Amino acid sequence: MEPPDERRRIPRTDVVLADARVARAGDRLGAVVVKSAVTAAQARARAGEITPDDVVAEVLDSLPTRTTSLRPVLNATGVVLHTNLGRAPLSTAAMEAISVAAAYVDVEFDVGTGQRARRGRATLAALSDAVPAAEATLVVNNGAAALLLATTALAAGRDVIVSRGEMVEIGDGFRLPDLIRSAGARLHEVGTTNRTVLRDYADAVSPETGCILKVHPSNFRVEGFTSAVAVGELSRLGVPLVVDIGSGLLRPDPLLSDEPDVTTTLLAGADLVTCSGDKLLGGPQAGLVLGRADLVDVLRQHPMARALRVDKLTLAALEATLRGPRPPIERYLHAHAAELRRRVERLAAVVDAPVVPSAGVVGGGGAPGVELPGWAVAVPESWSALLRQGEPCVVARVERGRCLVDLRCVPPEMDDDVLAVLLAVRAGRPVGSSTEAP
Numbered sequence: 095m096e097p098p099d100e101r102r103r104i105p106r107t108d109v110v111l112a113d114a115r116v117a118r119a120g121d122r123l124g125a126v127v128v129k130s131a132v133t134a135a136q137a138r139a140r141a142g143e144i145t146p147d148d149v150v151a152e153v154l155d156s157l158p159t160r161t162t163s164l165r166p167v168l169n170a171t172g173v174v175l176h177t178n179l180g181r182a183p184l185s186t187a188a189m190e191a192i193s194v195a196a197a198y199v200d201v202e203f204d205v206g207t208g209q210r211a212r213r214g215r216a217t218l219a220a221l222s223d224a225v226p227a228a229e230a231t232l233v234v235n236n237g238a239a240a241l242l243l244a245t246t247a248l249a250a251g252r253d254v255i256v257s258r259g260e261m262v263e264i265g266d267g268f269r270l271p272d273l274i275r276s277a278g279a280r281l282h283e284v285g286t287t288n289r290t291v292l293r294d295y296a297d298a299v300s301p302e303t304g305c306i307l308k309v310h311p312s313n314f315r316v317e318g319f320t321s322a323v324a325v326g327e328l329s330r331l332g333v334p335l336v337v338d339i340g341s342g343l344l345r346p347d348p349l350l351s352d353e354p355d356v357t358t359t360l361l362a363g364a365d366l367v368t369c370s371g372d373k374l375l376g377g378p379q380a381g382l383v384l385g386r387a388d389l390v391d392v393l394r395q396h397p398m399a400r401a402l403r404v405d406k407l408t409l410a411a412l413e414a415t416l417r418g419p420r421p422p423i424e425r426y427l428h429a430h431a432a433e434l435r436r437r438v439e440r441l442a443a444v445v446d447a448p449v450v451p452s453a454g455v456v457g458g459g460g461a462p463g464v465e466l467p468g469w470a471v472a473v474p475e476s477w478s479a480l481l482r483q484g485e486p487c488v489v490a491r492v493e494r495g496r497c498l499v500d501l502r503c504v505p506p507e508m509d510d511d512v513l514a515v516l517l518a519v520r521a522g523r524p525v526g527s528s529t530e531a532p
């Protein structure tokens with residue numbers, strides 16, 4: 095405890111808040127955050143942990159540097175679409191678009207006429223240009239919302255025909271049959287777990303049919319005695335065919351030969367295709383619906399569409415993803431193993447750790463079984479928790495008792511930041527000291 099006269103020297107709250115640097119921090123972070131930092135610093139001075147003269151410096155030191163508690167991380171897991179790390183990272187063009195859209199913008203306004211205009215028209219045009227095979231397009235909140243809207247608008251109170259081989263759980267307890275029931279549609283299951291043939295679907299079609307739904311089993315594989323019915327065959331049964339392809343690949347990618355894409359699926363005869371915006375498309379969280387204009391209109395005009403619509407930030411980021419430079423995930427997916435090895439070897443040499451082969455994966459419940467050849471620095475398993483405490487936070491992958499630092503999804507210009515954190519951990523320096531010179 096400080097002597098009483100010292101304590102009387104502790105600056106009052108209004109005096110601390112009047113400091114120009116504290117005031118500037120208040121403008122950026124908000125009064126509540128700054129006030130609680132002042133209260134905490136005064137308490138430390140009262141307890142004699144700091145001197146009264148240090149209160150302002152303590153406030154400035156203890157204030158958060160970011161306006162969000164979301165913490166940026168470097169993804170050194172080798173998992174390109176890491177669900178826990180927010181799936182697709184956006185391109186800088188998309189980030190820029192988000193900050194423009196954050197202010198007042200003409201999202202639903204024609205500045206020429208001064209009249210209301212169609213919401214998100216430029217984004218829909220970008221999507222149509224990217225997929226000429228689609229007559230019309232619609233953007234909703236996410237892939238699940240696209241599926242919910244399609245089944246509700248086309249089949250509420252009627253049958254949705256689905257193969258038993260496609261009754262999937264997407265993740266986190268989210269199950270397709272539950273979604274269809276929640277849409278008020280009747281689930282008409284056909285075929286078996288491993289085999290469904292055209293005849294199964296044909297026998298199920300009746301005047302009660304709202305649509306046939308084909309779902310890409312995106313996160314597992316059934317091997318052996320299997321059969322599924324192609325989109326082209328299903329499209330000839332005379333009822334609307336909705337295909338949920340999951341990943342949002344717009345055109346075929348030779349690297350992911352088993353992954354369906356929007357264009358091929360539409361050309362094969364799907365009436366509507368639904369997918370996510372933040373998987374292989376590399377954009378913001380969104381659900382895309384593409385296909386027949388009359389059916390897209392039915393969805394657009396359904397009351398539920400309003401509840402599932404996207405905000406202006408998403409529209410802006412999606413447009414920039416579609417029209418702008420290739421998104422980061424494309425670079426990460428197609429990174430050359432030799433180049434990855436060169437980058438990893440440079441770090442490994444400095445840290446004096448072995449380089450080991452590391453198979454990257456697509457992740458996000460996509461392209462199961464596809465291994466992306468790459469390399470990693472292998473460090474002790476116990477380092478993984480310490481790397482996460484680094485500045486920046488490095489999230490690596492723990493595998494068979496080792497911690498693998500895989501640079502596939504790390505922007506090359508951040509390699510030295512990963513290296514600095516590795517060196518800090520090896521030297522046993524405290525958290526965050528990685529930014530200081532060794």
Ligand SMILES: *Cc1c(COP(=O)(O)O)cnc(C)c1O
Nearest residue numbers: 236237238264310312339340370
């Ligand atoms: C990921 C996925 C979904 C859900 O999409 P979200 O954008 O996560 O809502 C639906 N269907 C399939 C086949 C998927 O892979």
